[in-house]
């Protein structure tokens with residue numbers, strides 16, 4: 092069964108076509124990566140999945156049913172969460188307040204404050220600090236924690252490791268591995284192969300708004316030189 096899918100989606104910004112017949116799917120419990128260079132169309136795909144962009148052609152499917160016409164809040168209630176590239180932390184609210192908003196807005200389920208504190212202990216240490224006093228890595232942890240507190244079935248992550256120090260990237264990779272091990276499907280957007288090769292079961296490579304390659308991580312490893320060319324600057 093497929094959890095979330097785009098089928099032959101075209102997306103335009105004004106007259107410029109950003110996506111060309113993009114099809115992509117995530118199954119329950121899967122980690123899928125979407126890899127491509129700057130401007131390839133990765134964020135546009137995530138925004139189309141969560142309903143922030145409208146596809147002019149094609150369909151969005153949830154568990155096989157057509158959800159093309161649903162709004163972002165409706166898709167959120169189905170069980171899709173989105174962690175945007177800019178993280179959207181409420182900068183003057185405390186870490187705890189940021190988490191509480193997600194709890195109130197989200198679905199009921201197994202992810203609660205105690206569980207996200209166990210995953211990211213630093214969020215408990217920083218509980219009363221304003222969001223904008225956190226480091227980049229801590230903000231990313233807070234953004235992921237907020238996504239988890241809405242108790243989705245799939246979490247869409249837009250470049251979660253971008254610009255972070257290697258040690259912090261390792262911590263996030265470990266956290267994503269645990270989140271997935273506990274059953275959540277992840278769609279991970281990245282500009283390079285480093286994190287996707289460690290985490291993902293399947294991979295999509297996008298360039299100029301179209302999916303150029305898809306396969307398992309083992310298949311990607313076998314075609315690595317070809318893929319590196321597609322995503323190098």
Ligand SMILES: Nc1ncnc2c1ncn2[C@@H]1O[C@H](COP(=O)(O)OP(=O)(O)OP(=O)(O)O)[C@@H](O)[C@H]1O
Pocket residue numbers: 104105107109127128129130131132133134135136176282
């Ligand atoms: N709101 C917008 N209005 C007009 N053009 C846009 C808009 N958002 C994105 N684009 C264009 O659409 C194309 C795809 O952008 P997108 O942000 O999806 O790429 P990306 O792969 O996520 O890149 P990045 O790694 O920079 O996040 C680019 O040419 C970009 O300039």
